[in-house]
Amino acid sequence: MNVRSFSFEEILGEILKEGLFWAALGRPSEVMPFLRGKLLNNGYSESTKRELADLLRELEIFYNRVACCGRVEERHMKAVKSFQRDIIAVISFEKA
Numbered sequence: 001m002n003v004r005s006f007s008f009e010e011i012l013g014e015i016l017k018e019g020l021f022w023a024a025l026g027r028p029s030e031v032m033p034f035l036r037g038k039l040l041n042n043g044y045s046e047s048t049k050r051e052l053a054d055l056l057r058e059l060e061i062f063y064n065r066v067a068c069c070g071r072v073e074e075r076h077m078k079a080v081k082s083f084q085r086d087i088i089a090v091i092s093f094e095k096a
Helices: 008-024 034-041 046-069 072-093
Strands: none
Touching: 008 034, 008 046, 008 072, 034 046, 046 072
16 A cells, blocks of 8 residues: 655645635634744744744734635635745755
């Protein structure tokens, strides 16, 4: 039996989408403690942590806007993918 392993990028995308789901249900901060813990306490440089913290603040503001809307729209999904790309870019730059 083959077991598929998932990349960091795929898992991050799923977590960001879960955050979108919770935001639409009125709980915009549900996944934020987990994301902060995993991304900011992972041995990255201080400058990378600052960039990630800024992105996470923007993400939380975004989730709050979705919570006000009360539903997930296609534009929200596109925004989540953009956040995913931005977070991966910051982390990739750190590893380079």
